Amino acid sequence: MKAIHGSLDRRGFLKGAALSAVGVGALGVLGGCSPSTDAPSNGKDASQGESTLPSWENPPAAIPESDISETKDFEIVVVGAGxxxxxxxxxxxxxxxxxxxxEKMDTFSARGMDNAAIDTKKQAEAGIVLDKAKIVNDLVTAGGYKVNGQLIKLWADQSGRVYDDITEMIEGQGLTVAIASLEETNMDADGFWNRTYPVTHTFGVPELGNGAAQQNIxxxxxxxxxxxxxxxxxxSPAQQLITDDSGRVVGVVCRQGDDYVRFNASKAVVLATGDYAGNPEMVDKWAPLLKEAATSVYTPAGANTGDSVNMAFWAGGAMQKGGAAAMIHPIMGGGACGTYSFLRVNKDGGRFCNEDTPLPGITNAYMVAPNHTVWTVMDAxxxxxVTQMSKLSMYNGTTSGPFDPTLGITPEDGMQQTIEAGTxxxxxxxAELAKAMGVPEEALEKTVTRYNELADLGRDDDFGKDAANLFPIKKAPFYASQVTAVLLSCTTGxxxxxxxxxxxAEGAAIEGLYAIGNTAGNFFADGYPMVCPGISHGRAITFGYVLGEALAQDKSVQEI
Structure with missing residues (x-):
C-alpha cells in the first residue's frame, strides 16, 4: 500500500484538476451510500441481514483491527479536501x-467564484462601510431564528482578517482580487429579503476563470x-470514526486500495466533506424540495453523498434542527431576462406573486409551480x-439566459440566442405569444390586461409590486422567457x-469531532439568503481557517 502524499502545485492543478465549477470532495463510508465503497450499504448490515433503518441509523460493525494494515499518528485529521x-x-x-x-477523490475540488467577508482591506480601499451588526441580524432573521447567531457573528468578526490573508496570497501570485459588486443602493432596502451588501470577493477570476480561481485558493x-x-x-475514502471508551472521537479509518489505514487524531477529527444532496435517501429525509430543481450542477459527481452524516450519526451526532437551506439559482438555462421583475405567470397563464424578488424567491416559485412551469413576460x-428596474441583488437579471454586459452580450442578443435555443x-x-408558451390564450390575455391596468394606475393592488418595476406590456413583438431552478449545493448539515x-440530539458536544463547510449546520435554515452573496464560501473558508488555528493552539474558535 502506498498513500498519496503532498499536494499538486498550481501548474499541476491547472493541468489535472477540472477548470469548470467543481464540488467539495466528500468521503466514502462503510455501510453508507457512497458508490466508492464495496461495504454493505443503505441500512444493510451483512451480519444482521436486511434492515429497514436508514443508513445513518444503522451503524455497521467496527472494522476489525486485523483488517487494518497501517496506523498513522496525527494530532488533527481533516476529512475532505474542499x-x-x-x-x-x-x-x-x-x-x-x-x-x-x-480525501476520497483522487484530488482536491472546489468550485464557484464568490466569497463573502466583512471589514477587509479591499472594502476599505473601495470606501465601503458596513454595519456588521445589521448584517448579522439580517442573516439571523433570514434563517427564521433557527440558526446559531454566535456562528454568524464568528464569520462576521473573523472573515475580514482571513480574506486579507487570502488577498495577500493571491495578489502575490500576480492575480486580481476584487469586490464583485460595489453596489450599495439596496443595503437599506425594506426588509432583509431585498437587501444585498457589497461583501463579495473574487480571487483571480479574470485570469483563471470561474471555478479555476476557487481551486487556486x-x-x-x-x-x-x-x-x-x-x-x-x-x-482515501473515510469509512468509520474511532471513539474511545468515553465516546471521544480519536481517529478515523480510511480505505486505500484494498487496505484499511487507521489515522489516529489525538486532538480532533474535522469533517469537511460537503453536503448530502447527492444522497437520495438523505434528500428524502431532510430536503425533499431539492428533488423539484431542474437539475444539479454539483461536481464532481459522486462526491456529495453525505458520507460524513453517516459517520457522525454512528458516533452519536445529529442533524441541525432548522430546515434545509438549498442553494438553488435560475442559472445554466432559462430564457433571457427571465429573472428581471417583469410579469411572471404559471402554466395557466395566471400571475401568482410580486415579481420583485431576488433569486431564492424566483426559484422557489419554480419548484412549487404546477408542472414546474414559470414564464417571464415582457414587450418590445x-x-x-431592464436598465430602469430597481436593483434587487447583484445577481438578478443576468443569471437567466446568456446576458452579460461585461462580455458584450446585450439583452437583445441574449433574447435572440434563447429564442433559437427554445427557452x-x-x-x-x-394570443400568438400564449400559443408559443403553451398556456391558455384567453387566460394570458386577461392577465396582461389586468397587469396593464395596474401599470397605468401606477399601483399594484394585487400583489404590492414596486410601481417603479410595473411596466405595461403593450408594444409588439411580445416575449416570454422560461424560468428554471438549478441546484448548486445544500448548505445544511x-x-x-x-x-x-x-x-x-440532546445538544451535547461530541469531544474530538468537528464539522465545517456544508457538512456543518446551524448557519442557514429553510433557505439560502442573498443578503451576502458568496457567504457559503465565506463561512466555509473562515470557519476552516479559524478552527485550524484554534485546534493547533488547544483553544476553542470563540477564543481565537
Missing amino acids: VAGGAAFARACEGGAKAALV LSSFIDRGTAAGGEVYYS DFATQ SVTGDTI LDVDSNLNVCT
Missing part, C-alpha cells in the same frame, strides 16, 4: 500541529499546509426597461455548537 478542509489543514499545520488531510492552502509539514492522502421595450418565445400578439463541535 475549501473548508484545505483552510483548516493549512492553518493547523502553520500553527505547529501535526495534521493530515484525507484551495491549491494554495494545501501547498501551505504541506510546506508546514502536513500530509495529504487522496483516494424590455431591453430599455424564449415571441409573438406579434398576446450536522448540528454543531458555537465552537463547531458536532453535537448529539
Whole structure:
C-alpha cells in the first residue's frame, strides 16, 4: 500500500484538476451510500441481514483491527479536501500541529467564484462601510431564528482578517482580487429579503476563470499546509470514526486500495466533506424540495453523498434542527431576462406573486409551480426597461439566459440566442405569444390586461409590486422567457455548537469531532439568503481557517 502524499502545485492543478465549477470532495463510508465503497450499504448490515433503518441509523460493525494494515499518528485529521478542509489543514499545520488531510477523490475540488467577508482591506480601499451588526441580524432573521447567531457573528468578526490573508496570497501570485459588486443602493432596502451588501470577493477570476480561481485558493492552502509539514492522502475514502471508551472521537479509518489505514487524531477529527444532496435517501429525509430543481450542477459527481452524516450519526451526532437551506439559482438555462421583475405567470397563464424578488424567491416559485412551469413576460421595450428596474441583488437579471454586459452580450442578443435555443418565445400578439408558451390564450390575455391596468394606475393592488418595476406590456413583438431552478449545493448539515463541535440530539458536544463547510449546520435554515452573496464560501473558508488555528493552539474558535 502506498498513500498519496503532498499536494499538486498550481501548474499541476491547472493541468489535472477540472477548470469548470467543481464540488467539495466528500468521503466514502462503510455501510453508507457512497458508490466508492464495496461495504454493505443503505441500512444493510451483512451480519444482521436486511434492515429497514436508514443508513445513518444503522451503524455497521467496527472494522476489525486485523483488517487494518497501517496506523498513522496525527494530532488533527481533516476529512475532505474542499475549501473548508484545505483552510483548516493549512492553518493547523502553520500553527505547529501535526495534521493530515484525507480525501476520497483522487484530488482536491472546489468550485464557484464568490466569497463573502466583512471589514477587509479591499472594502476599505473601495470606501465601503458596513454595519456588521445589521448584517448579522439580517442573516439571523433570514434563517427564521433557527440558526446559531454566535456562528454568524464568528464569520462576521473573523472573515475580514482571513480574506486579507487570502488577498495577500493571491495578489502575490500576480492575480486580481476584487469586490464583485460595489453596489450599495439596496443595503437599506425594506426588509432583509431585498437587501444585498457589497461583501463579495473574487480571487483571480479574470485570469483563471470561474471555478479555476476557487481551486487556486484551495491549491494554495494545501501547498501551505504541506510546506508546514502536513500530509495529504487522496483516494482515501473515510469509512468509520474511532471513539474511545468515553465516546471521544480519536481517529478515523480510511480505505486505500484494498487496505484499511487507521489515522489516529489525538486532538480532533474535522469533517469537511460537503453536503448530502447527492444522497437520495438523505434528500428524502431532510430536503425533499431539492428533488423539484431542474437539475444539479454539483461536481464532481459522486462526491456529495453525505458520507460524513453517516459517520457522525454512528458516533452519536445529529442533524441541525432548522430546515434545509438549498442553494438553488435560475442559472445554466432559462430564457433571457427571465429573472428581471417583469410579469411572471404559471402554466395557466395566471400571475401568482410580486415579481420583485431576488433569486431564492424566483426559484422557489419554480419548484412549487404546477408542472414546474414559470414564464417571464415582457414587450418590445424590455431591453430599455431592464436598465430602469430597481436593483434587487447583484445577481438578478443576468443569471437567466446568456446576458452579460461585461462580455458584450446585450439583452437583445441574449433574447435572440434563447429564442433559437427554445427557452424564449415571441409573438406579434398576446394570443400568438400564449400559443408559443403553451398556456391558455384567453387566460394570458386577461392577465396582461389586468397587469396593464395596474401599470397605468401606477399601483399594484394585487400583489404590492414596486410601481417603479410595473411596466405595461403593450408594444409588439411580445416575449416570454422560461424560468428554471438549478441546484448548486445544500448548505445544511450536522448540528454543531458555537465552537463547531458536532453535537448529539440532546445538544451535547461530541469531544474530538468537528464539522465545517456544508457538512456543518446551524448557519442557514429553510433557505439560502442573498443578503451576502458568496457567504457559503465565506463561512466555509473562515470557519476552516479559524478552527485550524484554534485546534493547533488547544483553544476553542470563540477564543481565537
